[in-house]
Amino acid sequence: MTDIDLVVELTVLVLAIFLGFEVIAKVPTMLHTPLMSGTNFIHGIVIVGAITVLGFADDGFTRAIGFVAMVLASANVVGGWFVTDRMLEMFKRRPEERK
Amino acid sequence: MISDPDVVGLLYLVSIVCFILALRFLSSPKHARKGNWVGGAGMVVAIATTLALDGISNWGLIVAGGLIGSIVGVVGARTVKMTAMPQMVALFNGVGGGAAALVALAEFHVSSGDLAGEEIVSIVLSALIGSISFAGSMIAFAKLQELLSGRPIVYAGQNILNIAVLLGAAALGIALIAGVDEQWVLVGLIVLALVFGVMFVLPIGGADMPVVISLLNAFTGLAASATGFVLNSLLLIVAGMLVGASGTLLTLLMAKAMNRSVANVLFGAFGQVKTGTAAARVDDGRTARATSAEDVAVQLSFARKVVVVPGYGLAVAQAQHDVRQLAELLEEKGIEVAYAIHPVAGRMPGHMNVLLAEANVPYDQLKEMDEINPEFPQTDVALVIGANDVVNPAARSDPASPIYGMPILDVDKANSVVVMKRSMAPGFAGIDNDLFLEPQTTMLFGNAKDSIVKLIAAVKAS
Numbered sequence: 001m002t003d004i005d006l007v008v009e010l011t012v013l014v015l016a017i018f019l020g021f022e023v024i025a026k027v028p029t030m031l032h033t034p035l036m037s038g039t040n041f042i043h044g045i046v047i048v049g050a051i052t053v054l055g056f057a058d059d060g061f062t063r064a065i066g067f068v069a070m071v072l073a074s075a076n077v078v079g080g081w082f083v084t085d086r087m088l089e090m091f092k093r094r095p096e097e098r099k
Numbered sequence: 100m101i102s103d104p105d106v107v108g109l110l111y112l113v114s115i116v117c118f119i120l121a122l123r124f125l126s127s128p129k130h131a132r133k134g135n136w137v138g139g140a141g142m143v144v145a146i147a148t149t150l151a152l153d154g155i156s157n158w159g160l161i162v163a164g165g166l167i168g169s170i171v172g173v174v175g176a177r178t179v180k181m182t183a184m185p186q187m188v189a190l191f192n193g194v195g196g197g198a199a200a201l202v203a204l205a206e207f208h209v210s211s212g213d214l215a216g217e218e219i220v221s222i223v224l225s226a227l228i229g230s231i232s233f234a235g236s237m238i239a240f241a242k243l244q245e246l247l248s249g250r251p252i253v254y255a256g257q258n259i260l261n262i263a264v265l266l267g268a269a270a271l272g273i274a275l276i277a278g279v280d281e282q283w284v285l286v287g288l289i290v291l292a293l294v295f296g297v298m299f300v301l302p303i304g305g306a307d308m309p310v311v312i313s314l315l316n317a318f319t320g321l322a323a324s325a326t327g328f329v330l331n332s333l334l335l336i337v338a339g340m341l342v343g344a345s346g347t348l349l350t351l352l353m354a355k356a357m358n359r360s361v362a363n364v365l366f367g368a369f370g371q372v373k374t375g376t377a378a379a380r381v382d383d384g385r386t387a388r389a390t391s392a393e394d395v396a397v398q399l400s401f402a403r404k405v406v407v408v409p410g411y412g413l414a415v416a417q418a419q420h421d422v423r424q425l426a427e428l429l430e431e432k433g434i435e436v437a438y439a440i441h442p443v444a445g446r447m448p449g450h451m452n453v454l455l456a457e458a459n460v461p462y463d464q465l466k467e468m469d470e471i472n473p474e475f476p477q478t479d480v481a482l483v484i485g486a487n488d489v490v491n492p493a494a495r496s497d498p499a500s501p502i503y504g505m506p507i508l509d510v511d512k513a514n515s516v517v518v519m520k521r522s523m524a525p526g527f528a529g530i531d532n533d534l535f536l537e538p539q540t541t542m543l544f545g546n547a548k549d550s551i552v553k554l555i556a557a558v559k560a561s
Contacts, residue, residue, distance in 0.1 A: 004331050004333065006217050009327075009328060009331075009333065009336060012336055012337060013324065013336050013337075013340055016324075016336065016337040016340035016341060016344075017340055017343070017344050019119065019341070019344075020122075020340055020341040020342075020343065020344025020345060021344045021348060023119065023122045023123055023341070024122065024341075024344055024345045024348050024349075025348065026123075027122070027125045027126055028126070028127075028128075028467070029352075029442055029448070029452075029467050030128065030440070030449060030452045030462060030465055030467065031125050031128060031131055031449060031452070032447075032448035032452075033188075033445075033447055033448060033449040033450050033452065033453045034125065034131060034135075034449070034453070035122075035125055035345060035349070035448075035449070036188050036312070036313065036316055036345075036346075036349065036447065036448060036449075037184070037187070037188050037191070038121065038122070038125060038134075038135060038138065039122075039316060039320065039341065039342040039345045039346065040188055040191045040192060040195065040316065040319075040342075041135075041138060041139075041142070041191075042118050042121070042122075042138065042320075042338050042341060042342050043192075043195045043316075043319045043320050043322075043323045043338065043339060043342040044142070044191075044195055045114075045118075045142070045323060045334065045335055045338040045339070046195055046198045046199045046202060046322075046323045046326055046335065046339075047142075047145075047146060047149075047198070048145055048146070048149045048330075048332065048335060049198070049199070049202035049323075049326045049329075049330055049332070049335060050164075050198055050201075051146065051149045051150060051155070051161060052152070052202075052330060053201075053202050053205040053206065053209075054157050054160055054164065055150075055152065055154075055155035055156060055157055055161060056154060056155065056156075056209075057157055057205070057209070061205075061208055062205050062208055062209055063157060063160060065201050065204055065205040065208070066160070066164075066202075066205050067160050067163075067164045068164075068201055069197075069198045069201035069202050069205065070160070070161060070164030070165060070168065070198075071164045071167050071168040071171075072168065072194040072195070072197045072198040072201070073168065073194070073195065073198035074164065074165045074166075074167075074168030074169050074172065075167075075168035075171045075172040075191070075194050076168075076172070076191050076194045076195040076198065077142060077146075077168075077172070078168065078169040078172030078173055078176070079171070079172030079173065079175050079176045079187075079190075079191050080176075080191050081138070081139050081142070081176075082172065082173055082176035083175075083176035083179065083184075083187055083191075084135050085132065085135050085136075086176060086177070087184070087453055087456070088128075088131045088132035088135055089132060090453070090456040090457050090459075091128040091131065091132075091452075091456045091462050092456070092459070092461060092462065093129075093461050093462065093463055094461035094463065094464070
């Protein structure tokens with residue numbers, strides 16, 4: 001991957017913190033459990049790191065570590081997504097519009 | 100194969116936008132599910148882009164690892180009971196944190212001696228936070244799954260020992276940053292961080308888990324973000340930080356709803372400190388009045404507005420479906436029914452909403468605390484099912500009470516209150532509840548599910 005200037009990275013980091021707080025503050029408490037499992041899914045993005053490490057590994061140690069990271073990260077991604085979808089599917093309005 | 104770094108960066112930008120949109124869509128239950136699909140699309144783009152990077156090899160291992168993880172993930176996600184959702188979230192938190200720590204270790208192994216200052220700092224942070232999150236989440240899982248006792252596990256000098264272990268890990272981290280280029284130092288750091296993760300969750304009781312799970316959620320996000328600095332990936336930095344922000348916000352929110360500081364939850368070993376202070380309540384001769392399902396049914400039938408206040412006791416008794424039936428029965432009689440949900444009802448933020456949604460309770464009937472509290476004075480019957488501390492008026496009136504200042508549902512302002520409870524035993528906070536002695540309150544003792552089934556029959560008969 002390309003080298004990115006540390007200051008640029010830190011700028012993006014700080015902006016992401018502010019953005020995160022803004023967006024999350026708008027999520028109603030009703031949806032806080034799906035929010036947690038949804039953000040759970042998002043931190044599964046570490047799978048990108050696992051793929052990079054494993055994909056470029058050329059010794060046994062790195063392969064072994066990368067493989068375990070790959071298993072953990074993909075369980076995180078796939079499980080996090082499915083469980084969030086399962087929960088959100090259950091949130092329904094009442095069938096007849098009464099209001 | 101993609102070799103142009105700009106193309107890679109732009110594709111990752113697409114993923115970032117998808118993740119932000121996914122969170123935006125969560126602002127309403129109407130669009131939330133769509134949001135999850137958008138987030139999923141973002142993840143697919145990110146994974147596909149990474150797999151297409153020039154020079155990626157070890158395909159067999161990548162596919163095998165991905166398959167094993169995916170199968171575990173799908174089976175877990177499909178079979179988990181909604182009451183067990185906190186454990187599930189803890190588990191996924193843990194594996195994410197573990198993956199981040201391992202990626203950091205592998206990066207150190209590959210590039211050791213060739214790492215810039217900020218990279219080694221990030222490796223240390225990612226390994227440290229990721230390992231704490233992994234071990235802490237596993238203990239949280241074991242406690243919630245009741246593989247371990249949910250009670251706080253405490254011993255003398257615990258906090259001092261914990262701090263010593265953490266300082267040890269930090270010292271190794273500083274050594275690495277200062278230029279000690281030895282892999283065993285990083286491995287030692289990871290081991291100490293794992294030990295710390297175990298020790299810091301052990302003394303935390305089951306009732307405090309909403310705070311711990313939120314915090315571990317934030318930790319894993321931070322670990323992923325730190326990994327982003329190691330790999331020079333803005334995608335990981337942003338996505339990890341979004342999770343970090345979310346977890347932090349929820350942690351503070353949960354601690355506030357429980358009227359405690361985060362530090363008190365983590366280091367206070369709840370129940371150890373506070374039970375002593377609350378025992379002295381003046382016995383003023385008032386006693387709780389028991390009632391019968393038939394009487395409650397009559398009360399309900401004459402009501403115009405009924406508010407159901409569900410607590411975790413409802414979920415333990417698996418009575419959500421029965422409550423919904425009762426509510427529908429009342430609505431057929433023209434009675435207005437709403438559910439009042441306290442922010443810490445359940446075992447994690449928003450847990451009760453999920454449990455009721457699973458029982459097909461429409462979400463527009465679920466009212467948050469601030470929304471429902473002004474409505475209690477116009478409520479004819481408040482039906483408290485398996486909730487205790489969150490409806491204790493001492494939180495408003497008694498400065499000596501350990502829960503004083505905690506936001507509660509103002510159930511005592513309703514015209515009449517029916518409390519369904521197994522016994523007069525106190526709730527998690529270990530304190531008496533004056534609500535049970537108020538003149539407008541009656542108690543319907545027994546298992547919540549049995550009581551509600553009887554109530555349904557009685558309402559049908561009346």
